[in-house]
Amino acid sequence: MEDTHPAANDGASAVTTEAKPLQIKSWADVADEPDPEQEQEQAGPSDEKSDVQLDSLSIDESKRVDNNLTDPDDSSIKSVTSGDTLYTSAKSFEDLNLSSDLLSGLYNEMRFERPSKIQAISLPMILKPPYANLIAQAHNGSGKTTCFVLGMLSRVDPNQKAPQALCICPTRELAIQNLEVLLRMGKYTKITSELAIPADSANYIPIHKRPPVTAQVIIGTPGTINKWVLAKKLGMSQMKILVFDEADHMLAESGFQDDSVKIMKAIVRCNSNCQVLLFSATFDDAVRTFVSKIVKDLFVRDNNELYVKKEDLSLESVKQYKVQCPDELSKITVIKDKILEIGEKVGQTIIFVRTRNSASMLRQALVNLGYEVTIIQGALKQEDRDRIIREFKDGLTQVLISTDVLARGFDQSQVNLVVNFDLPVKYDKPSEPDYEVYLHRVGRAGRFGRKGAVFNLLCDDRDNMIMDKIEKNFNAQIAQLGSWNSNEDFVDALKKAGLL
Numbered sequence: 001m002e003d004t005h006p007a008a009n010d011g012a013s014a015v016t017t018e019a020k021p022l023q024i025k026s027w028a029d030v031a032d033e034p035d036p037e038q039e040q041e042q043a044g045p046s047d048e049k050s051d052v053q054l055d056s057l058s059i060d061e062s063k064r065v066d067n068n069l070t071d072p073d074d075s076s077i078k079s080v081t082s083g084d085t086l087y088t089s090a091k092s093f094e095d096l097n098l099s100s101d102l103l104s105g106l107y108n109e110m111r112f113e114r115p116s117k118i119q120a121i122s123l124p125m126i127l128k129p130p131y132a133n134l135i136a137q138a139h140n141g142s143g144k145t146t147c148f149v150l151g152m153l154s155r156v157d158p159n160q161k162a163p164q165a166l167c168i169c170p171t172r173e174l175a176i177q178n179l180e181v182l183l184r185m186g187k188y189t190k191i192t193s194e195l196a197i198p199a200d201s202a203n204y205i206p207i208h209k210r211p212p213v214t215a216q217v218i219i220g221t222p223g224t225i226n227k228w229v230l231a232k233k234l235g236m237s238q239m240k241i242l243v244f245d246e247a248d249h250m251l252a253e254s255g256f257q258d259d260s261v262k263i264m265k266a267i268v269r270c271n272s273n274c275q276v277l278l279f280s281a282t283f284d285d286a287v288r289t290f291v292s293k294i295v296k297d298l299f300v301r302d303n304n305e306l307y308v309k310k311e312d313l314s315l316e317s318v319k320q321y322k323v324q325c326p327d328e329l330s331k332i333t334v335i336k337d338k339i340l341e342i343g344e345k346v347g348q349t350i351i352f353v354r355t356r357n358s359a360s361m362l363r364q365a366l367v368n369l370g371y372e373v374t375i376i377q378g379a380l381k382q383e384d385r386d387r388i389i390r391e392f393k394d395g396l397t398q399v400l401i402s403t404d405v406l407a408r409g410f411d412q413s414q415v416n417l418v419v420n421f422d423l424p425v426k427y428d429k430p431s432e433p434d435y436e437v438y439l440h441r442v443g444r445a446g447r448f449g450r451k452g453a454v455f456n457l458l459c460d461d462r463d464n465m466i467m468d469k470i471e472k473n474f475n476a477q478i479a480q481l482g483s484w485n486s487n488e489d490f491v492d493a494l495k496k497a498g499l500l
Contacts, residue, residue: 077138079121083302087128089120096123101188102153109184116143118306119150125304126151131240131275132302133295135247137283144279148243149181151277155240156216158190163235167219167243168263170250171405172197172382173389178245179219196220196228200383207231222250222259229266236270246408247278248287248436251294254427261294268298275301281443282436283307318418318445318452319497320478322467325459330484331421332365334457338490339419340371344398346499347416351401352441354422359401362421375401408440416499418445418454423466433466435473451498455481 081087090096092114093106106112115123118138125134126147138144152165169175175197182193194215199205207227213234218225228234242264249255267274276295283291296303325331339349351373353359359375366373374388374397391397395414400406404424424437445452456478458464471478479496482489494500 077117077121078307079125080305080307081125081132081302082304083130083132085128085130085132085302087121087124090115090123091120096127096154098150098154099189102150102185104188105153105185106150109187110146112146116146119143119147122147122306123150125306126275126277127154130301131155132304133276133278133299134304134306135278135283135288135291135295136306137280138306144281145178145181145245146185148245148277148279149178149185152217152241152243153182153186153189153191155275156191158216160216160238161192161214162238163213163216163218164238165217165241165243166225166239166263166267167217167245168222168225168250168260169219169245170221170256170408172221172385173376173406174245174408175219175221176386176389182217182219191216193217193219196224196234198224198382200381200386202383207233222256222263226259226262229263236267236274239267239271239274241275241277242267243277244279246280247291248280248283249408251278251291252287257290264294264298272299273301274299282439284436318442318454319493320442320454320456320476321481321493322456322458322478323481323484325457325484327459331457331459332362334455334484335362335419335421336366336369336371337485338487339417339455340366340373340399342487342490342494343417346494348392348395348414349399349417349419350406350415350444351399351419351421352424353401353403354424356403358422359403363401371399373397373399373401376406377403378405404437404441406444408437415444416450416452418442418452420454420456423456423458423463423470425466431462431465433470433473435470438470439474453494453497453499455493 088095093103093112098106114120118136122134122136125132136144136147148167152167156164167175167178169178175195179193179195186193192215194213194217196218197220208231210233212232213228218234225234229236244250244260250260251257264276276299278291278295292303292305323334325334335351339351343349351362353362356377356379359377363373363375374392376385376388380388388397388400392400401421418441420438420441424434424441426432426434442454445454456467458467467478479493481493491500
């Protein structure tokens with residue numbers, strides 16, 4: 001679920017202190033309009049409103065999953081530092097001069113033993129004065145969330161009742177997930193936090209009626225954060241650290257660039273000493289150039305970088321396959337006969353589709369065949385999205401159909417299968433693959449070093465052309481499944497992926 005640590009076990013040495021719970025205000029608070037993150041998915045011609053009928057789910061408590069995780073290998077991290085500051089990798093969390101309260105959270109709540117590779121390299125850069133800005137890229141599941149959450153918690157003064165740390169995420173699901181990590185890691189501190197995401201209808205409060213934010217850490221989506229800033233409810237004068245999670249999407253022209261830049265400028269007007277952390281598994285060259293320039297121009301300070309070479313980004317723990325299907329109906333048959341019958345034995349599954357209409361069509365087809373699956377997409381009510389994610393994370397549902405609202409950052413340790421019912425393409429160039437989204441989708445399987453498999457369902461020349469481009473971009477040859485309707489070939493693929 002949350003960003004969990006590689007070396008956790010029951011024998012971890014622990015620091016014990018008296019528990020002082022991290023405080024959180026109600027996150028279903030206020031938003032005058034839907035957040036822009038709901039509009040980022042590709043919609044079909046009739047996608048103005050969702051046609052999804054949400055049936056009540058029969059909850060089987062025996063399906064709850066075990067969330068013990070293993071150590072990912074992230075050996076290809078390269079660092080580039082600027083300025084005169086010397087950094088030494090942290091071999092232990094004690095090397096970082098953390099408070100006893102934070103060490104208690106790391107050892108007792110997170111069950112960590114030592115920093116992962118990305119944490120060992122990046123945390124000294126984050127925590128050591130003069131608090132240089134950081135652009136950090138590393139593999140999915142390598143521990144990036146811990147880096148920026150620990151950075152935020154470390155910089156906050158619990159005695160100062162004002163916003164001091166801000167984390168901006170592309171979706172409400174990722175914001176909620178990051179807050180869950182913050183709550184666990186900061187359990188023994190007195191630090192307060194608040195979620196800035198679109199409110200569900202039951203908790204809606206007009207923005208002019210809400211009091212100014214006094215919580216010390218704010219995590220939210222860009223639209224809601226900007227509304228709070230414009231309404232003068234979220235002050236920036238005491239802000240010490242600004243985090244962009246999935247930063248390539250947050251600062252891409254096709255993503256949330258305008259809102260993100262507005263937030264940065266609002267901080268600079270009040271406090272130009274704020275440290276900026278930008279984390280993602282992917283940064284294309286255009287975004288990397290823009291990010292470096294905008295951060296340097298607005299926040300005048302040294303700028304450090306961590307990155308992974310493009311050719312090292314493929315996930316070795318996840319086995320990828322191409323499945324040639326005669327037509328789209330055959331894709332549904334593969335989902336029914338292979339994923340829902342055979343694949344369910346090896347863990348949970350996320351099926352990615354391109355549009356909301358595709359999600360609704362696929363779900364209805366499977367329901368008509370007698371299968372119960374759930375879907376998640378941006379047009380659903382916020383309370384329904386939250387419930388569906390909660391039930392999936394608790395292991396109460398096994399198969400989730402999703403648009404790319406969950407492609408980035410969504411952590412669920414028991415997701416061992418990802419199915420690309422539709423390959424990801426650029427919204428404005430449907431013949432061009434979206435390489436970053438493909439990589440993020442693949443990264444939903446085999447989280448934190450576990451085994452995983454990805455099945456790409458192809459049914460025409462266009463699909464094959466897009467798949468060829470993806471293979472060339474990542475310099476990878478994706479294995480071809482023998483036959484789309486062969487149980488033996490599917491079982492063999494799962495065995496080669498280490499799942500059977």
